[in-house]
Amino acid sequence: MSTDTSQSSDVERGFLERVRASPFLEELLSNRIAVFGLVLIGGMFAIAIFARLAYDIDTIVDTMFGTNPTKAAPSAEFWFGTDGQARDVFPRVLYGAWYALKFGTATVLASTVLGIAAGILAAYYGDLTDNVIMRTMDVLLSFPSLLLALALVTIFPEELGLWRAVAALTLVYTPRFARVVRGAALKVLEDEYIDATRALGATDPRLLIRHVLPNCLAPITVQSTLNYGLAIIDIAALSFLGFGASPGDPSWGMMLAEGVERGLFSGAWWWSFFPGLFLALTVLGFNLLGDGMRDALDPRMRD
Amino acid sequence: MTDSSVPSSRPRAERYRALVVGALRWVAVGAVLGTGVSLALLTIWSPKGATDTAFALGALVLGFGVTAWSSAVGLGRTIEGMQERLNVSSGWTEASAREAFFVLSWTGAGWVVAAALTSIALGV
Amino acid sequence: SKRFIAKRLLLLVPVLFGVATVVFAILHLSPGDPALTIAGERASQAYVEQVRSNLGLDDPLWEQYVRFLRDTAALDFGQSYQVQRGTAVSSILVDRLPITIELAILGQIAGLLFGLPLGILSAVKKDTFTDHFTRIGALAGISVPIYWSGPLLILLFAQIFGILPTSGRISSSYFVDSTTGLILVDTLLEGNLAAFESAARHLLMPVVVLGVYSMAFISRMMRSSMLEVIRMDYMRTARAKGQGAKITVMKHGLRNAFIPVITIIGIQFGSLLGGSVLTETVFEINGIGTLLVSAIERSDYPVVQATVLVFAFMYTLVNLFVDITYSILDPRIEQ
Numbered sequence: 001m002s003t004d005t006s007q008s009s010d011v012e013r014g015f016l017e018r019v020r021a022s023p024f025l026e027e028l029l030s031n032r033i034a035v036f037g038l039v040l041i042g043g044m045f046a047i048a049i050f051a052r053l054a055y056d057i058d059t060i061v062d063t064m065f066g067t068n069p070t071k072a073a074p075s076a077e078f079w080f081g082t083d084g085q086a087r088d089v090f091p092r093v094l095y096g097a098w099y100a101l102k103f104g105t106a107t108v109l110a111s112t113v114l115g116i117a118a119g120i121l122a123a124y125y126g127d128l129t130d131n132v133i134m135r136t137m138d139v140l141l142s143f144p145s146l147l148l149a150l151a152l153v154t155i156f157p158e159e160l161g162l163w164r165a166v167a168a169l170t171l172v173y174t175p176r177f178a179r180v181v182r183g184a185a186l187k188v189l190e191d192e193y194i195d196a197t198r199a200l201g202a203t204d205p206r207l208l209i210r211h212v213l214p215n216c217l218a219p220i221t222v223q224s225t226l227n228y229g230l231a232i233i234d235i236a237a238l239s240f241l242g243f244g245a246s247p248g249d250p251s252w253g254m255m256l257a258e259g260v261e262r263g264l265f266s267g268a269w270w271w272s273f274f275p276g277l278f279l280a281l282t283v284l285g286f287n288l289l290g291d292g293m294r295d296a297l298d299p300r301m302r303d
Numbered sequence: 304m305t306d307s308s309v310p311s312s313r314p315r316a317e318r319y320r321a322l323v324v325g326a327l328r329w330v331a332v333g334a335v336l337g338t339g340v341s342l343a344l345l346t347i348w349s350p351k352g353a354t355d356t357a358f359a360l361g362a363l364v365l366g367f368g369v370t371a372w373s374s375a376v377g378l379g380r381t382i383e384g385m386q387e388r389l390n391v392s393s394g395w396t397e398a399s400a401r402e403a404f405f406v407l408s409w410t411g412a413g414w415v416v417a418a419a420l421t422s423i424a425l426g427v
Numbered sequence: 428s429k430r431f432i433a434k435r436l437l438l439l440v441p442v443l444f445g446v447a448t449v450v451f452a453i454l455h456l457s458p459g460d461p462a463l464t465i466a467g468e469r470a471s472q473a474y475v476e477q478v479r480s481n482l483g484l485d486d487p488l489w490e491q492y493v494r495f496l497r498d499t500a501a502l503d504f505g506q507s508y509q510v511q512r513g514t515a516v517s518s519i520l521v522d523r524l525p526i527t528i529e530l531a532i533l534g535q536i537a538g539l540l541f542g543l544p545l546g547i548l549s550a551v552k553k554d555t556f557t558d559h560f561t562r563i564g565a566l567a568g569i570s571v572p573i574y575w576s577g578p579l580l581i582l583l584f585a586q587i588f589g590i591l592p593t594s595g596r597i598s599s600s601y602f603v604d605s606t607t608g609l610i611l612v613d614t615l616l617e618g619n620l621a622a623f624e625s626a627a628r629h630l631l632m633p634v635v636v637l638g639v640y641s642m643a644f645i646s647r648m649m650r651s652s653m654l655e656v657i658r659m660d661y662m663r664t665a666r667a668k669g670q671g672a673k674i675t676v677m678k679h680g681l682r683n684a685f686i687p688v689i690t691i692i693g694i695q696f697g698s699l700l701g702g703s704v705l706t707e708t709v710f711e712i713n714g715i716g717t718l719l720v721s722a723i724e725r726s727d728y729p730v731v732q733a734t735v736l737v738f739a740f741m742y743t744l745v746n747l748f749v750d751i752t753y754s755i756l757d758p759r760i761e762q
Contacts, residue, residue: 366448
């Protein structure tokens, strides 16, 4: 173990030096607002992992009539109060972080993959293919994301639950990634070394992916960060409107829907207040970090 | 290109001819797609289910193309002007959008007609 | 010019045809079954089939499409399947549409009223405390979902302080004839000031919630547009010339900065409609936002189709107005 530690600290020093050498990260870390966002997100990830390990999903979904009071105000025993089904709100809100990050990650990952595919296809084939793909993406981009998601979510069967929201939002966010990837891919294709590699017999798709991906890692990361926040808020919005989580799920959107509909007007404000607070903090974290990243990447935006 | 991106300085008749040829070409492509999708879906669904779904997919392409084409024609100059003003370029030009959605609209039209004809042929 | 406006109005036809086609396609690709929803889960198979054939849903899809286009062209949107069963969709829309329009207009006005000055302030005082504060505020405004800020306001002003009503559009003790459908206008037309006050108090929170969202967006746009203008050469020269020239040029710069923002406001009107769906749900206002959601949930095809068409129509009209304003402000664009 001890040798391992010394080795990893060596690696760490190398990593830290590389970080220091990168103007992007230096810029980012000097931005106090972005660092604050990073801290918020880090906290949420910690909460999510803690909740996933500490709580059992079945007991969190189960109603607790008979053991707990119904709609009890926050107290030493129930920090965030209890809901209409006599469930303790506190573990449910923490577990909501796991749900939000899990489904948010799935959405962002899926739209990144689709975006890479569309962007590379557009850049590689060019001409009419490029034109049709990118103009279609532009139109999708100009739609308000919630309305587009509302239209798409109906195509997927209800049994999918939250995955239904993920599927719809994946299609909504794909264009943003496609645009970024296409730009980077075009730059790579213009470079001469592609011709050189091609002469050595590399096949086209592999070639593109290997050379394009490293080149658009930074803009993809910025897009992912900004869309992470959007994905989490939109998944919750779809759940709130009834197109996502099923009743009882510890997703923030569902808790808000139930809490507003059945708790708020009878005074049980804690039922919707805490899920909403966590949701807003998470989204704010991603937006602050994303904004800072964009500034660090493109200083022109700032001054 | 053989469609709406043709410069307007060319004689009118020639322009129209190019537009019609382009439209016919993409209608043909759409017809092949519409028939192909109908027949492919036939292997897993009933004739009605297969041709209905093929028709709906074609209608999606047609409707999207037409909406986007007319929006591009309507908002084109505004968006180009705004990009110029903000000094950003997303690669969007009215001509490129018209061309792209010209293709989608006619493909969708051919697709929809082919799917409808397939359903009639199958006696749905 | 007149020709420009005529051309744009003519373009409404293909836009609406396209949107109608897309909605029709999506509804028939979705797994929902209106016949089953109407008949109920426990209905016999034969009854479900009976309902299906009564609605014409067992015809080949292309036949349904042709019928749908013909009816829509004649402005016949059919009858609601489920949301208000048997009622003509057009009469539901006449009731509900003004409610959403009123909310959206007031929300947009509130957003502009606060968003524009904040954006300008933020740009002029770039990198100062004011700038940072405004930018974080705007980000927070985008981050806080309407379905949380709404309930928060209800909690605070309706339940703790008890000074504002929780939901609805007007107190149930007033009965107002619907002349325009806009409740603020109708109460004024009747000269009933007490009813007007009640309506205004009901609308306050929804408008603020919607306005904050729009404000956050507008102030961000205004800031970057203003910064772009300030960077331009003539602004620099002017600044060098001293204070007096700076003010004149500021005015000129302001005009230039507005132009892209105005265009974006038109495009952003769609998000405002999206926001009003959520706002109406939170405050239990029966506009077309809540109508759309419940129609989608219950596979009420005629209502969904008509509502989306109305959304598209409004969106296109707003953008037409924006375009006209734009061509007035920017003489370089000749329409």
